[in-house]
Amino acid sequence: MSDNETAVGIGPTGVPLEAVPESDTEVCSREGHLAASQEALLRADEVTAGYLPGVSILNGTDLYANEGELVGIIGPNGAGKSTLLKAMFGLVGVTAGKVTLRGEDITNRRAHQLVPLGVGFVPQTNNVFATLTVEENLEMGVFLRPKAFRARFDFVTDLFPILGERRAQRAGSLSGGERQMVAMGRALMMEPTVLLLDEPSAGLSPAMQDEVFFNTKQINQTGVTVVMVEQNARRCLQICDRGYVLDQGRSAYTGPGESLIDDPKVVELYLGTLGRAR
Numbered sequence: 001m002s003d004n005e006t007a008v009g010i011g012p013t014g015v016p017l018e019a020v021p022e023s024d025t026e027v028c029s030r031e032g033h034l035a036a037s038q039e040a041l042l043r044a045d046e047v048t049a050g051y052l053p054g055v056s057i058l059n060g061t062d063l064y065a066n067e068g069e070l071v072g073i074i075g076p077n078g079a080g081k082s083t084l085l086k087a088m089f090g091l092v093g094v095t096a097g098k099v100t101l102r103g104e105d106i107t108n109r110r111a112h113q114l115v116p117l118g119v120g121f122v123p124q125t126n127n128v129f130a131t132l133t134v135e136e137n138l139e140m141g142v143f144l145r146p147k148a149f150r151a152r153f154d155f156v157t158d159l160f161p162i163l164g165e166r167r168a169q170r171a172g173s174l175s176g177g178e179r180q181m182v183a184m185g186r187a188l189m190m191e192p193t194v195l196l197l198d199e200p201s202a203g204l205s206p207a208m209q210d211e212v213f214f215n216t217k218q219i220n221q222t223g224v225t226v227v228m229v230e231q232n233a234r235r236c237l238q239i240c241d242r243g244y245v246l247d248q249g250r251s252a253y254t255g256p257g258e259s260l261i262d263d264p265k266v267v268e269l270y271l272g273t274l275g276r277a278r
C-alpha cells in the first residue's frame, strides 16, 4: 500500500477509492456522521455490541435517521444488520457507544421501555402469534393502551384492508405476505414514531415482495420514520431516502438510495451478483 493510496482512502476490501468515479455516496466517517446527525430522531454512535462476552459483532457503528426518513441498511450476510436493529431496540447489550432518541440517551433501555417511547420493531422471523386471529394479534400490539385499540385498528386496516377482511382468521393460516402485514400492523398499533424492520421481504414471492416494499413506503408516508434492513438490496435502495452499507459490523458507505444503487464500488463490493442481476 503506497502513501498516496492511504491518503485518498482504502475501501473495506482494500480497493483504492480513487479508482471509482465521484458520486453522492460517502465512505462513512465519524466527522460526516456527526455533521449530519445533529437533528436526528434516532442515532447510533460508535455502537459496539455482541452476543458473547469479548466478541463484538458491531464494532463502532454509526447510523442516524431523521424524522420522517426512510433509511435502508444493506450488506452481506453476517455483517451485523440484525444485530444493529436489536442493539437499538435493547435486545442485544451495547458495550460501548450510545443510542439516542430525540437526543435522549436510550442505550441499553429494554424493548418494553422503548415501545412506550415510540420505537417499534418487527423481527425477521416469528413475528406473529400463529394461533391467534388477526384481530387478536393487533390487540397484543396495543396491550399497553387498550383504549387506543379502535382508532389504531382503523388506522392499520385502512393501510392494510385485507387485515380488516381477515380479522377473524388465525394468523397462521395467512400467506407469508399477509403475515408480514400482521407483524407490521401489530407494531403500528402502538403508534410508533420510528419503526425498525428486519428483512420484511425475506421468504416472500416476488409479487409479495413488491407489496411489502410498497407497504413500507406507505407507512413512511403516514409520517413514521422507518429504518429497514433488507437482503433485497436493490429494491430497498429504490424506495429509501438514504441507505447504509454495513460491512463487518461497521457502516461502510452511506448516501441517497438511488446513488448507492448506481455507485460502482457499492455494486461491485456489496450488491455483487444480486446488484448486477436485476
Ligand SMILES: Nc1ncnc2c1ncn2[C@@H]1O[C@H](COP(=O)(O)OP(=O)(O)O)[C@@H](O)[C@H]1O
Binding pocket: 051, 052, 057, 075, 076, 077, 078, 079, 080, 081, 082, 083, 084
Ligand atoms: N444469537 C446469536 N448468538 C451468537 N451470535 C450471533 C447471534 N445472532 C447473530 N450472531 C452472529 O452475529 C453476526 C452478525 O449476525 P447478524 O446481525 O444476524 O447479521 P446480518 O443480519 O447482517 O446477516 C454473525 O456472525 C452471527 O453468526
Ligand SMILES: [Mg+2]
Binding pocket: 081, 082, 083, 199
Ligand atoms: Mg439479519
